Amino acid sequence: MDTETPSTIDWHARAAELTYPRQVFIDGGWTDARSGDTFAVVNPATGTTLTDVAAGDAADIDAAVAAARRAYDERTWAGLPAAQRGAALCRLADLLLEHTDELALLVTTEMGKPIRDSLDVEVPGAAAVFRFYGEAIDKLPGELPATPDGSIAMVRRVPLGVVGAVVPWNFPLDIASWKVAPALAAGNSVVLKPAEESPLSALRLAELALAAGIPAGVFNVVPGLGATAGRALGLHPDVDCLTFTGSTEVGKKFLAYSAESNMKQVWLECGGKSPNIVFADCADLDQAARMACFGIFGNQGEVCSANSRLLVEREIADEFVARLIAHAAAYRPGDPLDPTSAAGSMVSRKQLDLVLDYVRRARADGRIALGGERIGDTGFFMEPTVVTDLAAQSPVLSDEVFGPLLAVIAFDTEEEAVAIANDTPYGLAASAWTSNLDRALRMSDALHAGTVSINTVDALSPGTPFGGFGASGFGSDLSVHAIDKFTGFKTTWIARS
Structure with a gap:
């Protein structure tokens, strides 16, 4: 057998x-x-x-x-x-x-x-x-x-x-x-x-x-x-x-x-520059932090709908970032052929260098809270990276980086969160974490994205359409549509x- x-x-x-x-x-x-x-x-x-x-x-x-x-x-x-x-x-x-x-x-x-x-x-x-x-x-x-x-x-x-x-x-x-x-x-x-x-x-x-x-x-x-x-x-x-x-x-x-x-x-x-919004009334902050890591560090961040902008309500921001950093350790890259590795290598030296260049800009515009370095000199591996306190004009907040680089932004009100989330030419995906059903429905209506995931990230299936608005393109993949x-x-x- x-x-x-x-x-x-x-x-x-x-x-x-x-x-x-x-x-x-x-x-x-x-x-x-x-x-x-x-x-x-x-x-x-x-x-x-x-x-x-x-x-x-x-x-x-x-x-x-x-x-x-x-x-x-x-x-x-x-x-x-x-x-x-x-x-x-x-x-x-x-x-x-x-x-x-x-x-x-x-x-x-x-x-x-x-x-x-x-x-x-x-x-x-x-x-x-x-x-x-x-x-x-x-x-x-x-x-x-x-x-x-x-x-x-x-x-x-x-x-x-x-x-x-x-x-x-x-x-x-x-x-x-x-x-x-x-x-x-x-x-x-x-x-x-x-x-x-x-x-x-x-x-x-x-x-x-x-x-x-x-x-x-x-x-x-x-x-x-x-x-x-x-x-x-x-x-x-x-x-x-x-x-x-x-x-x-x-x-x-x-x-x-x-x-x-x-x-x-x-x-x-x-392309995409998907926001992931965590409200203070989120029922399970630890699960939200775990999934936030998956949403940006899974597949080495090489995902068009990656949740690359994390918006956190200010009153829980410090606690949430600490939880996030703890969970990010699981995504430190390893040998792709080792079945225990949760992250592998970037696809090419060109892509690695591009992401590292954005990290260099992030160092100038904000604070590196985690990572930011290449791993080793064999292959194209990069640490999961979290940056905070970015200037509003930073390209890390606006450009599709396509790598394991997460920008954290604090907000004070729901209206501010929506304005930040929608401040992008892209409209592929968005996520929001809340235990308030009314707020969940409001976010679904307000966020300019083809898919809005509530209390999860980047949800899709063969039976649901996947596509976006604006610079994210048009026409849905998946589903009968x-x-x-x-x-x-x-x-x-x-x-x-």
Whole structure:
């Protein structure tokens, strides 16, 4: 009997046995990039190269889009009944779970998150999303709107055609599922461009999708650089829809690409600067402090909806910060392949240096209450960091840092808290802690965010929409509403002769 558990497995030995996918996946098969170019995928925990991966560019995007269009036009996928497409997505969910260890190792070694998070969150989360859309797609009704006597109108959802998807490195498998699953469920073909830091898990996903029965050409993956492969996908005249998660700056480029090409639909989930507000009437300050740490130090702070601004009612501020610092010790980074590590490495030296530069500014603008330093000189590890007493104009309070850096702000009134929380161009997520139901409902109304979590942080599920306002973008991932992004409404009007 197999008695291995995650805590007893030698994950380093397992990682040493991994075979890394290295090519472009187009039309159901592997091929080198047309240019022959490659780029290095680096293990951020060691700074060493895992493998060299094909660097797709415009020629590879052309080939992938052509394969996707051909598959769409031949109706090998789009022509199937919704229930059959859904069954294939459920088979893919099963395959993801069957390959949990392998996929988790790919995610951990390519982007540095702890193996326990990859095992417990990343892979099961992606499987749950594919299963959600697999089970939901044949249950969405059409419409029979009212028409004049003698006429009938039928309104159906129809797929758009070829969907381009560009995803980030922080949740490389999970966020890929947020884009790919609803697009495929609706009957589209997909070309996925993963982040250059983390292409390995996405390439393996493509192989498993083929094994699940998704026909060749329906799901293609082209690794490459944003300035080449990403730009080519955004500008491609035969891509009908582009969905993107990443920075607001790059999101704006995709809007421009659409305007410069075929006016393709563009759906953006971009940056965030999420507030987490703790009122003195919070019923459990210790739980709030524990979850505040999770909200900023989980996944090394590399989360678009990270609760990076902590607003605490002044009368409890000192006590709460002390509790917060005590709980932050649990997030001191360790070896990502050690299942006891709650935090791993930053994804790259570039990202580490960016966050450390914000810490330098924080030292000038406020007070470092915890952390603020790089850990060691091997890999890209950083201490969980808490800064207080920042000047109002500090960029740490306004910019999306994307790292384990928490800014603490004291407030005196509910109105002041709302004003501070909403003083940002972003509107992705917000949290509030209170035992007062009326206040909870007021905060839900007042906070400018796509998701407001009450007495928890950053809450989401496959069944609830995730998206924001303002510079955080538009169009929801997750839930049945995500299918709206990848379908159009077709009306058939029948006049009785």
